[in-house]
Amino acid sequence: MSLSLGEIVAALGGSLEGNPQVTIERLAPLEVAGPQELSFLSNPRYRQQLAASRAACVIVAPALREVALVRGACIVSDDPYAYFARTTQLWKQRHAVPVLAGIHPSAVVDPAAVIDPTASIGPLCVVERGAVIGAGTVLKSRVTVSEGCQIGARCIVHPGVVIGADGFGFAPQQKQWIKIEQLGAVRIGDDVEIGANTCIDRGALQDTVIEDGVKLDNLVQIGHNVRVGQHTAMAGCVGVAGSATIGSHCTIGGGAVVLGHLTLADGVNVSAATVVTHSLNRPGHYTGMFPIDDNAQWEKNAATLKQLHRLRERIKALERGPDAA
Amino acid sequence: MSLSLGEIVAALGGSLEGNPQVTIERLAPLEVAGPQELSFLSNPRYRQQLAASRAACVIVAPALREVALVRGACIVSDDPYAYFARTTQLWKQRHAVPVLAGIHPSAVVDPAAVIDPTASIGPLCVVERGAVIGAGTVLKSRVTVSEGCQIGARCIVHPGVVIGADGFGFAPQQKQWIKIEQLGAVRIGDDVEIGANTCIDRGALQDTVIEDGVKLDNLVQIGHNVRVGQHTAMAGCVGVAGSATIGSHCTIGGGAVVLGHLTLADGVNVSAATVVTHSLNRPGHYTGMFPIDDNAQWEKNAATLKQLHRLRERIKALERGPDAA
Amino acid sequence: MSLSLGEIVAALGGSLEGNPQVTIERLAPLEVAGPQELSFLSNPRYRQQLAASRAACVIVAPALREVALVRGACIVSDDPYAYFARTTQLWKQRHAVPVLAGIHPSAVVDPAAVIDPTASIGPLCVVERGAVIGAGTVLKSRVTVSEGCQIGARCIVHPGVVIGADGFGFAPQQKQWIKIEQLGAVRIGDDVEIGANTCIDRGALQDTVIEDGVKLDNLVQIGHNVRVGQHTAMAGCVGVAGSATIGSHCTIGGGAVVLGHLTLADGVNVSAATVVTHSLNRPGHYTGMFPIDDNAQWEKNAATLKQLHRLRERIKALERGPDAA
Incomplete structure (x- = not known):
């Protein structure tokens, strides 16, 4: 060595x-x-x-x-x-001992899946009907690739990843939920790396798309119909809600949440634990998190925060002065 | 097609x-x-x-x-x-090709589990002793249902789900943790859907309960002794701590956290990424998240926020006026 | 019974x-x-x-x-x-029926892994080359222990856990990401419990270390090179970014995030959903979360929060009084 x-x-x-x-x-x-x-x-x-x-x-x-x-x-x-x-x-x-191409005997691969002969399907993986796994791609152990989902070349998919579970789609009717069957799939480009236990849901009508060179850390959630642009990287525990479109060369910090149907421009950097509640149309660095403090200090400030709007009114009143009363 | x-x-x-x-x-x-x-x-x-x-x-x-x-x-x-x-x-x-009833040969099902003949147990699932799987329920691939846990009829359980792992219970003694064995189980009603890699822990003494029609998205964590009421829906990455009781017809946004031992009334809607720190006894829409901003603006406002309580004192002093000094 | x-x-x-x-x-x-x-x-x-x-x-x-x-x-x-x-x-x-020592026939254990004869390797687990599993340790179903990772004695590892996936390391070059191979492993002490679907990444150059008696709940993410001190406990959905060092006897609340390269002293308690953005060098109780409120109230206060720094300037101006103008 x-x-x-x-x-x-x-x-x-x-x-x-x-x-x-x-x-x-x-x-x-x-x-x-x-x-x-x-x-x-x-x-x-x-x-x-x-x-x-x-x-x-x-x-x-x-x-x-x-x-x-x-x-x-x-x-x-x-x-x-x-x-x-x-x-x-x-x-x-x-x-290191090289990763061997081929399908581990314990993996469950549908005969109608298309596995490139140079791909490696690790122990206890599941690859369903119509899935496509590209050249040189490695599924480590215990990965699921659901029906009709495609993964490009030279990707690394870590243990426990679930690609192509149903997106979360329900129509409310009479106070119950009617399932919207998820008829799309997932398409993943080349040179993508997907961390352990991360989930990428299949699209409702069209496909969820992960473009070339994207890097996702562990325990990331990608909702249905999302598109993630080339070479964007997301740290652990990020959640991207359905139908969000994230540009290329973005970075999303750990634990951040992107709400549904939003658009993030290319080159957007979102800090850890930040909640993206509106589209971000320009590249830049965006943040929103409550600053950590001693618990006692936090309690005082948090209590005051719940009156902040009224404090602003009081400042306005002071500015108007006693004559305005 | x-x-x-x-x-x-x-x-x-x-x-x-x-x-x-x-x-x-x-x-x-x-x-x-x-x-x-x-x-x-x-x-x-x-x-x-x-x-x-x-x-x-x-x-x-x-x-x-x-x-x-x-x-x-x-x-x-x-x-x-x-x-x-x-x-x-x-x-x-x-x-679509219909889901076949029966137990995939790669699944590991204890002989003392009770599987309805119309249920489908997918590849590489684990169903332990005493578990009960109802009519028409589908466990997709790589689902674990632990000892004594019950799932009702027509449920869909996505890949990687873990039902009935031990709740997180430890008693502190001499600066170490003594394990509290989790003697309850999990009971899941009918028409429940559970997203990929979601976890529902078994109860400590009694059962964790998920009522009929509940829909949980991916990577959700349900702690021990929790009860989730009928037709409540939770988006991805939600965490519900132990012994919380959540009503019927609630919606919990992605990444929200419900602290332990709280009660949420029927019809409560919690926004994404919101932390529920006290019981919510009335239906309504509740939110708590730091608004996203340009990082530079956020830094200024976050720094000021750490002095907010003192700012309030200064406003009070201004209101009292110079004569009060 | x-x-x-x-x-x-x-x-x-x-x-x-x-x-x-x-x-x-x-x-x-x-x-x-x-x-x-x-x-x-x-x-x-x-x-x-x-x-x-x-x-x-x-x-x-x-x-x-x-x-x-x-x-x-x-x-x-x-x-x-x-x-x-x-x-x-x-x-x-x-x-309860006692857990049997030995390797379940459905598990995939490399011949070059070292499994203590009193350990229990459950159904559909994967234990790779060079991994070491100590006496009395139980891997429940569907656990992955990757190459060269070590687990001590009397540990409990719940279903879906992934130990030793690659840490999230990439060097940027020409707007693409070059993979940093993760050459370290994971070392876990004795009496550690690890919750369902939790992930502990292998180190980049050295090992990620979890010391004796640590308790991790479900869906926790531990990044590469992290060290977690003895008898520290973390609730569900916590994320610890790479190279953080967490002391002994700490508690980290559910959904909290610890950013990378930080140090937490022994005896630090972090509240749920709090983001640790700087090192915490003294024991104590630390919090940072936006207080939950009615959505309408929250909207008003959040809007004002984005002007907080300017409000502070206005208070300063009021304090200087009209003569200062």
Whole structure:
């Protein structure tokens, strides 16, 4: 389980300042890396940690080359974080047992599903009739892909994911709910990653669509008819209600909620735990969360908040002055 | 995969204005429906879309009959949305492969579980000892129904659902947690639908109860000893803490949280992402969420919010005036 | 399914005031317990319910012995709630079919996983290469333990749990996401309980760590590199983002979110639905949630909240008075 610095640079490029025969046993964060470990510095704010690091070698940006050399070996790259990401991929490729293509014997795959021969369907997955799984895509264990849903190429679907359960659609009648059968499906593009126990519902009439390069973390809920644009990323526990349209290159923080039928423009960033209650038509950074405080302070402020509108009236009255009375 | 307008009206009623031999290939939303598609207009606000629609036929309320006829064929129904729901059911019934009754060979069903012969237990489900599954109920793939839990008739349970895991009960002692074994079970009524990866915990001493006609979306958490009244609906990612009692005909928006031991009256509507911190004894619409804003604006307002109680004191002081000093 | 009062006290200690031959058929809450049921009173606030209870016997603290005796039999214990917890354990031990050690034939366990012979691997679980499952630990149905992850002794892992899915790590490059392979694993201590459909991601470079005695409810998300200290408990739907460090003996309320890279001291209590946006370096009780209100009231106050910073400026202006203009 080791690689020399020379092997790493040969595979990934970058400029090595140091002995290519030095052996790296592991990758490690800067503050804990030891003399057989490779680390990286992507954020110049942490340059003080650089001097103190005991790492065998550090991946740095050109601007930090001089500082890094004082300490020891470095690999200079224009984008140290991306270089680090590729190093993790190299590490895995060289050391992990490769994922085998094919269908695990414990998976339940309908004969009328279309599985690319280079795809991997893991243990105890369920792939229903008419589902399509693209080249190189990996369904880890215990994934369900329901009838007629499509997944593109090179996707990674983590355990427990449910693709294509019925969207939540009911018409009220006489104080009961009449089920609206969900006649659409789910279409997922290429290079999408879907976290554990995340759910993507099938559309009511048309398909729910996840475009290329989207990354969804664990326990995310995507309602029916939603469209998520290319390379958008959502952190854990996000909920997107039905028929929302989310642009490309958005980021949605953990636990945020997007209400139904809204549109988010390309390049929108929503903070964690924020509730999107109206469409966001311009790129930007949006937030709405109650600031955390000592419980006693919070109680006072929360009680006052329930009178805020009246406080505003009192300020208005003060501004009008006693003569206005 | 088609039905004539005549067949639809013969099956579902309503009054057809148009040629019964026209063939419908699909159901579609009003704004995208083409000349072989059937659509509906439930909200009169969208009547302008009606005139522009290219749909073969539109389901409308009596009040919109004249407007609809100018455009082309229509089906007149007192409740177009419910009619549309029944049309999706007809569509599915005529075109989908029916769900087969019986137990999929990959499911693990305890011999001491009681499965109605008309129920369907899908692939890789687990049904434990003493569980009861009613007539016509469908467990899709990868559902767990734990020991002694009961599900009524005509329920739909989506993939990944866990019914009857232990409630979260621990007694603190000497800074550790002593497990309170959960000796109750879960009882689910008839016509309940439960979304993917939703969890309903077993009761501590008595049963957790989900009454008839309840609809739960995906990734909902129902704690131990909870009771959910008839025909209540909860959207995705809702959490209901232990021993809460929720009335009939309530709606709980996505991501809302109901704290433990509270009571919600019949007919309570809770907005998305709202935290219910005290019992709600009257029907009504309740909300509590921080409004979303540009991040910079939010930061200013959130900082001020942490001083809100003191601002109120300052307003009081201003109201008392300089003489009071 | 019954035990005599004498058997209970013989097994668990405490001082019985009453006839040891009385037979108990069930445990029940104080307000519903009948003459064949055992109940408990842990909170002295409910002492009025004590007098009215029809329970065969009530577990009470020494201070309530006199009050309890007026009513009928009691078991006196220094810690009635812990005594009650142990009674539920006794009940289960005497009446439930014991969990069998061993691997269910439907589970998919890699030959290179290490399963203690006293552990129980339930139906349709997946245990990957290099995983380690300790003595007495129970994986209920449909649990995934991924490659190289370790679980200690006497843990309970509920259905649908995913341990060791990839953490959510991507480096941005040219408006796309480059995957950071997650080379760490998950290490879980002894006596940990993990609720249904909860996810604990593997670390990026080092391990995600859950220490001894931690209790996690259902649908909790633990990001990569997180460390959760001993005997900390988290209620349902909590999300902990990557690289957060949570101390020992903390409690995190349902639906709360802890942002990434933060540190929570030992003994921190976070209220439900609260977002932790900065490190909490002292024990204490912290809260941040928008108070629920009638929707109409909320709308007024939320609208005013978006102008709060300007209101503060107006108060300042009023305080300066007209002379300052």
